[in-house]
Amino acid sequence: MLYKTILTVIGNREQEADINRAIELASHLGAHLSVLAIDLAISPTVGDYPVGAVWLDQRVDDVKALHEAADKAQAACNLAGITYDLERFYTERAFAADIVFQRALYADLVVVGEKTRANSQLLNAVVDGAVFDAQRPLLLLPASGEPAVKVKTVLLAWNSRAEAGRAAREAMDLLTNAESVHVVMVDPDATYNANGGEPGADVATFLARHGVSVTIDQLPSGGRAVEEILKSHALEIGADMIVMGAYGHSRLRERVFGGVTQALLEKSPVPVFIAR
DSSP states (O other): OOOOEEEEEEOSSSOHHHHHHHHHHHHHHTOEEEEEEEEEOOOOOGGGOSOOHHHHHHHHHHHHHHHHHHHHHHHHHHHHTOOEEEEEEEEOHHHHHHHHHHHHTTOSEEEEOHHHHHOHHHHHHHIIIIIIISOOOEEEOOSSSSOTTOOSEEEEEOOSSHHHHHHHHHTHHHHHHSSEEEEEEESOOOSTTTTTTTTTHHHHHHHHTTTOOEEEEEEOOTTOOHHHHHHHHHHHTTOSEEEEESOSSOHHHHHHHOOHHHHHHHOOSSOEEEEO
């Protein structure tokens, strides 16, 4: 596979499951694992001025917890016998995305687990720095389950947009090794400027040339949210992974009004591979 360097981002609390899933993935791929342990510094509120002992004590506790999490990650990597490097940062929110960006530039794939996904501010920094700025694919892993490289059935969310095309291309190694790939289209528009006269036919032909076994699933929304349809269909077909493009709208609009990407970033029944 093409993924020779994997970057995983962890926080400072209960990160054992996240780092173990990243180690498991790196081991199966024979890849180098870069571990970025990062925590976002708390800012003092108006009531904290002049800065008091409580605020300072909290920062000291957070830094201590970050170092403990990083030390545990280091021990786990040593025990697994993989090649790795590790850095730790306690930083302000404004600088977190740039820290991720600087390290994602030298990775083929960025991986985050369930605990990082639960920290919305840290997750947004990862998405901004890795997916948007460094333009690297992001793999979101649940706390348990089969290794992400052992996928048999993949759900490829398709809307005939550049983001979906980029995701399919970045995930091609995973798609070609899967037993079946379901190209899923919700309320497809059979017009030239949308999904074409035969929605899904073009991408199916493209994937088939790479040896991918493709099935086209055209689903009506029936007034339901697209993300709920994708999650439900993933369970129906026994999908091991969802592959999708990130953010059809602006990041700000998605975060304010919700959206398919934001919903699947936060919670999904199977691993999610996104790219833009």
